[in-house]
Amino acid sequence: MRFMLVDDERLALLQLEKLLREVVDTAEVEAFQDPEEALAHAAKARPDVVFLDIHMPGLSGLQAAELLQVSCPDAAIVFVTAYDEYAIQAFEVNAVDYVLKPIQKQRVHKTVERLLKLKPERVDNGPADQTPKTIYCLKTLRFQSRGKSPEVPKWRTAKAQEMFAYLLHHKGQIVHKSTLLDLFFPRMDLKRAMAQLYTAIYQIRQCLHAAGMVVSIQNSSIQEGYILEIGEALLDKEQWEQRGARLGMEVVANPNERFEWLMSYEGDYLEDHGYVWAEHESERLRRLWLSHARELGLYYLKADRGHASTVQLYERIQQIDPYSEEEALILLRLYDEKGQFDKVAAYYEELNEKMESELGLSIPVQIGLWYRQWLEERAGKIASRG
Template identity: 45%
Template sequence: MKVILVDDERLALIGLQKLLEKEVSGIQIVASYMNPTEVTAGVLLHRPDVVFLDIHMPEIDGMDLGRQIQKAVPGTEIIFVTSYDQYAVHAFELQALDYVMKPVQKERLNQTLQRVREKLALRREQRMMNTEVPLICCFNQISFKLPGKEPQVAKWRTSKAQELFAYLLHHRNQVIYRGALLDLLWPGAEEEKTAHQLYTTMYHVRQTLKTCGMDMISIHSAHLEAGYKLVLGDALLDSEQWEREMKAWREVKPETVEAYEQAVYRYKGTYLGRYDYMWAEPERERLRYLWLYHMRQLNLHYLKQGQKDRAVENIQQIQQMLPDDEESYFMLMKLYDEMDHKLGVEEQYRLLTSRMEQELGIPISEEVQQWYNDWKRGITKAGQHTR
């Protein structure tokens, strides 16, 4: 969430900035202004999600400045901060998102920011549903979503055309030389015999994009067709958007957990997971671990709040996505033990041994085996018998 702060009082400006930076995750303060005449230019430059704006300033009325901001960058949320409550009605007439009294209190600020997050999350959902710009979906399989339409899976002329597009998309904005593409699609074949096939396959890729209404995606030929570069144009990539959103979060808090969940759950599956492209595996693994990190952050929050059922659901989702993740089985075994769910412990141990030893051919870790043996004997961590 990008934020701009405006207040002609230096101490008030510094105080609000410190409160935001200390208490709130996912906040980026891109600018702060004491001079209101600089604000409109700053909003145009930084395109913030929200502006915290003092109403009572000597050079310009905060209400008028709020109107200027909304006119300059429609959709910018305004939160008025003031010592005078008589402006409240006028603030909401301006469609300000909220109205906060000075001195700003931590609890009140969290309530306000939760409203901001909910509104921004709703706006993102609407963009994803209505797709104001074309969207390229890369989770699980490649599909295209045009504004106001449902996603469509492209019908590629050949599997070579599909992989060629996927590879260029994966390396977007980079020149990929012809020799590398020939080795990718026709390994071991002589260049003279496959150069024309590459040209034909590239033609089919361009035609498929045109048929799908995605001709804003351009594939440029390098000098003498020595290589090709794919440029997205106005289109967005869902995996890229998701990663950018997740990296903006620092921690989970009770007032932000719902928005955090919505962001994490936009991970719809493995990156290009429907395709057996070995060159995509490093990116798959990188995004999987980013998702896993945030799922575990959610899990820690649920356990801290005593929400064991939510924690169980969370870990089960991890298992569905990553069935070979030993830690998820071990976490559930210990959690089921705390919940006195003996059958659950046994089931998780059976599933783990089945997948690790039978399917992967590797033993489970000594730590898990020792814990399970102690549990069977009814020994607690303190070494006391419980059964």
């Protein structure tokens, strides 16, 4: 196991190196007092474990850990500190462990045991693990890797999740640190905000690694920002748009395939998260979906009104755009034509309640008139049978 030790105190370095060699006979240990020198060397040495003192002049341990994730994303981080408050903060950034000074041999032994338990998870699985991954951002942010079903990542904080989503939203572009500070830490003093930013980026990288996602967040030191690259990973919203583009503009040529494509739209962009900055893209995709859905809906109404897909499509249109009077009336009529009278009544009541509770409006006059007429006709038919 290759260890790198970084601490501006020479005696502390010597003590930790001695203890590590006593605990791990075959340990390869390199020690640095200058964190910037250590970072430059780490890119070549690729250590398995980095022990970082948190409280160092110039570059702090938290900042160094954030930069290490670029050059050594697989390295386990162990924070070392003489202060309890720093130890707690280190634990919160998802480090493998933290150790309080003065360091004891028994404590180092416990840390090494923890590292050995984690080691199997860090083994390279080879080419089979390099298959394209998928990031889902329609409806809910999820990851899919190694042929598994899409899963919601285990984020340490909601802030880390949103920051990842924001970087993903601007993938391939430099997102300046000042932009992230203004958006995520607007009322925090600069020093503390920078520490929180480094913490969030560290958490994001740890979450990506744990999920098996080959996604990089490069630190652009020249322009003081980050660039997120998804590599060979796929993005569901891009895949969905590209599939629609391949279908072309002629509905009559492929109505069934177009229907399947529309129904594969799981929900609006980051719908479950409600990020304000995502609303423009969410609205763009929603309008694109509705445009194609309405075109296909009109085709179904003319070509095969009784097809089961017609009802399904208009139910989905109403789900995405619930206040469209024209399509609400179409759906009521379709339910009636298919003899689904319970659905006519249930949908009318649902629409009426939604209009009153969410908009403070009465149900549209045309729909109200149609429904009252429908009730009268139903009552007449039932009476005639009796």
